[in-house]
Amino acid sequence: MASKSSRTGMSQAMPPSTAALALTDDLGSDRGRIWRSLKRSPLGLAGGVLLVIVLTVAVFAPLLAPYDPAEVHFDTPFQVPGTVGFALGTDDLGRDILSRILYGTQASVQVGLLSVALAIIVGAPLGLLAGYWRWLDAIVSRLTDVMLAFPFLIIAVGLAAINGASLGNAAIALGIAQIPTMIRVVRAETFRVKELDFVMNAKAMSAKPFRILGGHVLPNITSAIIVQATVIIPVAVIGEAILSFLGLGIQPPGSSLGIMLSDAQQYIFRAPSAAVFPGLAIMIICLAFNLFGDALRDALDPSSARK
Secondary structure, three states: OOOHHHHHHHHHOOOHHHHHHHHHHHHHHHHHHHHHHHHOOHHHHHHHHHHHHHHHHHHHHHHHOOOOOOOOOOOOOOOOOOEOOEOOOEOOOOOEHHHHHHHHHHHHHHHHHHHHHHHHHHHHHHHHHHHHOHHHHHHHHHHHHHHHOOOHHHHHHHHHHHHOOOHHHHHHHHHHHHHHHHHHHHHHHHHHHOOOHHHHHHHHOOOOHHHHHHHHHHHHHHHHHHHHHHHHHHHHHHHHHHHHHOOOOOOOOOOOHHHHHHHHHHHOOOOOHHHHHHHHHHHHHHHHHHHHHHHHHHHHOHHHHHO
């Protein structure tokens, strides 16, 4: 696949109307190739369908949930799945498990998106700078090593001690934990792209470094950043469940899949469905992002154009 910057260089030598048509054809060709690649992947399509369902649930949870997730029904505790009015049963306080899972999915997706946003906002620029300037690479690499020395659980404990446990603090802790990985991915891609001919030509024409990074390097590593984002989100979803399970994430009466698992462990043999369904929800969320991310990685790979 020709790089976006090389296409731009070609278009500058054409009349404006011809250049616009050429760029439109290139973009249309790329979109068509990516779509064809996704259609050839049954697992990718399955992941895409699951992802649409997960995102729909996350956005419309208040409309889809039959009850408020914190609403208790003391007269109907431990209802089995399929009970009239409670499709997935109830927990020890008579709270509707389906409603709690829907709101818990919303919280998981929120944490995942906030975490990946933090990782991209901080990690991508640092990776770009480290990959372009060798002297800065040593500084950023040492910073990355320091960040890796602090597991997200330690960061979450510190944030909870300072500001209290919450969804926001959990997202920050998980986002900070993913910054080093994002830095390394972007750094490696920058190393690769900056040696390509169109970047070397821009340097020879005395283009300013930040213009090269923003106009030539970044557009050609965006696909790697997108794919890495699909890897970070499932990790953040599991991380949020762990933090909430330990009492360092979302706090009651807020609904979280991790909180549901923590509550269910006390009566796992009496009402196993209270633990099974939240666990399945976590699995489906992570599976959706992983399957779609794998298919998207293959679709964005330029070598797939030759298949």
